[in-house]
Amino acid sequence: MRRVDLIKRAFASPPDPRYSPTLWQRWWEEKSANYPVTPDELIVEITNPESPTPAERRAVCERIQRFGVAVYRFQPSLNRVASSSLKPYLLRFAGAFGLKRLDANLLADDDGITPITVHESGERARYIPYTNHPIQWHTDGYYNAPHRRVRSLVLHAVRPALSGGENRLFDPEMLYLLLGNENPDYLDALCAAETMNIPPGRDPDGYERDWSKGPVFFWEPYPEGVRLEMRYTARQRNVAWRDDATVAAARAAVTRTLNDPASPYCLKIRLEAGMGLIGHNILHTREPFVDAPEPEKRRLLFRGRFIDPLCALE
Template identity: 45%
Template sequence: MGSPFDLANDAAYRAWRDEKLANFPKSAAELIVEVGNIGAVTAAERAAIVELNARANMAIYRCRSHCDDPATVRQRLRAFAGIFGLRHLEAHRSMDEEGLVALEVVREGGRHGFIPYTDKPIRWHTDGYYNPPEAPIRAMLLHCVRPAAEGGENGLFDPEIAYIRLRDRDPALVKALMHPGAMAIPEHVEPDGSTRPRATGPVFSVDPVTDRLLMRFTERKRNIDWRDGDETTAAVAALRDILQSDDPLLFRYRLGAGEGVICNNVLHDRTGFVDDHRPGRTRLYFRARYIDRIEVRSAAAA
């Protein structure tokens, strides 16, 4: 039938859209999968997480044991991700020997001042939005070791639903965001003196590796260059309007200790939070970004 992301193929789009909306979870609670131990995931637990990612590009796992100790989590998260086909990590300057990045409030050092390491709100984005289109982040894992004392809630929104909302409003909005020059992140000098080159590309694209939809987007106001033209301006405004709406398929969830999100790089934000500054009580998350997409295959093959 052809690609549902071909703007000239309305029949393929309508068939895909109807199936997607019919099968999509109706609440964040439907995304939750109870996992006994991330170090020993059962076939049924794996199948449930895979099935949710097939439907919604995300799942929330909730551990019942051995998921709130940082040392234990560090040892097991990478193997846990590998069960779902996530094996090729993005090389990130802040990653540890396990390929994880610790997200916590940092008062000094190389991470100081970057918003993921503060208690400030973070606007809607996909991870790796500053990467060039040829180096996308296809999946990510976010694990909560310790939540904040107050706040720190995440919004979660499937990029395929964002695509549907925009295309149903006007296909021209999607066309503008699929332009290869739609969004550019200017050159940036890293703390170590290296330079991250300017990255220009579309917001929506079709992945040549998987034929699935890719999205790179940030709602940031500074250090971003949008393509000139009324079409792009209208499309970005429409997307922001959707993200600020009460769309029933836009979920909000505050991860508790031992919970995490494993997803195909969905749109997400974070509210500001208040930390508990006592030793061992501060907010701590681990994050891993992957070049791979979550594999949708039978649990028996795991």
């Protein structure tokens, strides 16, 4: 297969409601026409994850293009495959969309896929992903250095929780558009350098890291043009925001927009066994959950964070 297209809209220069109103309006109309959407509309059935058919790949790419993410469902017979044997399937499935280079971390298994399950003791138990607590809005690896920027995600459910554990999802492109419609100054504030700064520390993946300073939104250059990327966390602790009134107002607008219970742009989905997300590094939460009492029935997800951008291949 050869790469034919990155599954993300490229622009000659960043669209702006003040300086390029026609382009902005066209982009807004394109994106907002996709909503409202039901979670079922995001689901693509995959017969053989090791080699998705061209029609399946097209269906996945089309959803990622529109919503930043697709939900796939592997055929039920794969649910009988031992979880340790599933990872090669996941890696090949991801590879069918151009995802090869993992942001492998210290707590990931050797293959770079991280099992996410509740740990009651040990190193992992100190970090929220390995508890049953809720995780607030974030993009993955928001604390990463630029050379380890997480551009794409695969999140696969081996076993769901007894109850809860849903993910809320929000396409950063849609958030950018909504903020720009509300007040373009918010875009300036959130695109400015050193707006969201994460102090040195040990990240949940076990790395000791230096300051991670940067904007919230940024336009990454590609040969085809610039594409929107985002680093963000809603957590209050261990984040040094630039001390600026417009940044504060923009942050409040982000919080309000993401948590608006009536928003047609926020999707909530529960991944059942054999289902997963593949997409850009979009905004997401995890709702709290209740696990089965037996350790072997605990919620188990496999997570792959990729440095590569998603591609449509042919």
